[in-house]
Amino acid sequence: MGTPEVTSQPQTPVQDGLMMLGEVACRYRVGDIRPEELPMVAAEAIAAGLDTPTLCELAGWPRTAPAQDIRDAFEQALAESGIELPDPVLARRHALRRLAARLVAGDLGPTDLATGEEWWETEVETAEERAFVALIPQCTCCLEFELRLDRRSWEAALRAAALALASSAPVGPGC
Known part of the structure; x- marks a missing residue:
């Protein structure tokens, strides 16, 4: 008897997008990502296959939008994606x-x-x-x-x- 072949399923674009957004959430939490960078992050997450209302809205915002509004929208987009902001x-x-x-x-x-x-x-x-x-x-x-x-x-x-x-x-x- 041979050893059963183990195959791993390739990640879907949505899974890749969720991983990317989870990474960004960690970096955002420790201050490695500034609020003005988050609209582009949202656009990249959409390009990776994620689609939530707030993510789409945030992707269209300018970098110059009020920082607190950007933070609030980003945290809402995380929640809509099922990602908790890490402690x-x-x-x-x-x-x-x-x-x-x-x-x-x-x-x-x-x-x-x-x-x-x-x-x-x-x-x-x-x-x-x-x-x-x-x-x-x-x-x-x-x-x-x-x-x-x-x-x-x-x-x-x-x-x-x-x-x-x-x-x-x-x-x-x-x-």
């Missing part, structure tokens, strides 16, 4: 994973992580998150002080921790 802790953990993935992809260098961003305050839950956060210096002056003797070892450990985090299971639905 801040989940969104922050997701941002940490994006940071790790950017390091792995080479979009950031190890020293770029010493931005003063308060990653050490992130409520981490997994061993991979803890290992990665523990290696991020609080600022560039801390980086120089902490690493003056063994920078290569730190960079290797940081990249390994980033790869482990980026490769680990997602942190929540939609993120």
Whole structure:
């Protein structure tokens, strides 16, 4: 007897659009996406196959519309799409994973992580998150002080921790 063949179903455009909108919801929640960017996000979600009344309305708005109106419409469009706005802790953990993935992809260098961003305050839950956060210096002056003797070892450990985090299971639905 042979092993049964496992086939995965390709994602539909709507599923792709929902994944994209879930990702944007996480990024929006931590401030990585500004309100004036959301009308274009809505247009991209429609192009990906999503169709809700508020999403269509938002896609037609100018970037200069009042920020609070854009926020309200975006959050309504999420609800119409069945996507909950993630809680801040989940969104922050997701941002940490994006940071790790950017390091792995080479979009950031190890020293770029010493931005003063308060990653050490992130409520981490997994061993991979803890290992990665523990290696991020609080600022560039801390980086120089902490690493003056063994920078290569730190960079290797940081990249390994980033790869482990980026490769680990997602942190929540939609993120």
